[in-house]
Amino acid sequence: MKAKEENTELEILNAAKEVFQEKGMAGSRMQEIADKARINKSMLHYYYRSKQLLFEAVFKNAFRLLAPQLNKVLNDDSELFDKIRNFTNNYISFVIGHPYLPNFVIQELNKNPDFIEKLRVEKDFPRIEKFKAQVEDAITRGIIKPIRAEQLFINIMSLNIFPFIAAPLLQGLINVEEKEYRELMERRKTEVADFIINSIRL
Amino acid sequence: MKAKEENTELEILNAAKEVFQEKGMAGSRMQEIADKARINKSMLHYYYRSKQLLFEAVFKNAFRLLAPQLNKVLNDDSELFDKIRNFTNNYISFVIGHPYLPNFVIQELNKNPDFIEKLRVEKDFPRIEKFKAQVEDAITRGIIKPIRAEQLFINIMSLNIFPFIAAPLLQGLINVEEKEYRELMERRKTEVADFIINSIRL
DNA sequence: ATACGGTTCAACCATTTGGTTGACAAATAT
């Protein structure tokens, strides 16, 4: 019965992902997850024991998906400007495939900041050292203006992630419909990289 | 009994603010709000009828506090570069006084995007028109490179707001303690403005 | 055929949670 088992388990994880990522831990109901997975509520506990454990499974999965994205900035071998262009261009496609994911990770990390320590031990946890060296090297070689790698990294993340996290607010403020907002995001694929590079290039 | 009445009502609103902003609508408990306000749970319903209405009171209050901040970018009379510098410098002080507020507004707007329409009718709802004209004027006069006002606005918001919303994640990624992260934020008061202006200045 | 391990579910259970009620106290109006 191996096939069935893995199937149900995955079905649950998938349903849980959708519900948790959209409504957060506190706003999600086990019954809703069960319904979405088309199984009995008991099955959730049979496979994952408790809401907390099911949540953690979903969260870790989400982070494992997000981490490689961040590593494209921190641990990729490409040259600095290419890296910025690539990440910016790639990230939007990633978000379209996983619209709730980045916000989900950020929110639940806000509610439980200690959890980041548990993630850090996992392999592929993004580390800044390499990026830091790269930025410092580019400064020494006179390619970019002096800037702390941490600040540049925060800027890159901010410009790429925030417009999706705050979409409803921003949409309301600049007073555009969803369609036009998506077009704005589409243009950001190249514009954000230019904006960043313009700012730091010597 | 006027004084007592207003007192209790405010006490409740204040306690509700703390709880709702930290835990969100779904994660908050009426009992916890009552405890924090040092009153009986019945009083919450006496003054605000339901959790939903109490929440909406808190939310509208929060937005009324946030709106003037955004208007410093959108509807202030100062010159573009000054405006960017002022906002950036000001915003961090605002966030220190209201650490959970921006994220609270953004999150609840995410869970209920239609709510923005109800806010738009309120006076002082931030509007982009003036800022748009100002940016277009600066482009025409050859002061800044061509850029859509919407994109510039999104960039300003992103660079200022995101580092606080995603603090635990970013702190973990760049691997610094809270204290050092606060110092990074402190430096951003001037650095972010420079970063933006560098990018758009001709 | 039969025993056995994992899988599935309907029915339950205990607790939590938002909300109500009725009695009483404290102001205010008459």
Next chain:
DNA sequence: ATATTTGTCAACCAAATGGTTGAACCGTAT
């Protein structure tokens, strides 16, 4: 002084919610 309105609370209530249980089911090894 007395009636009336307003504020406060302990005790309740019904529904929702996370979790448990025991029986049935099903594929497989013996």
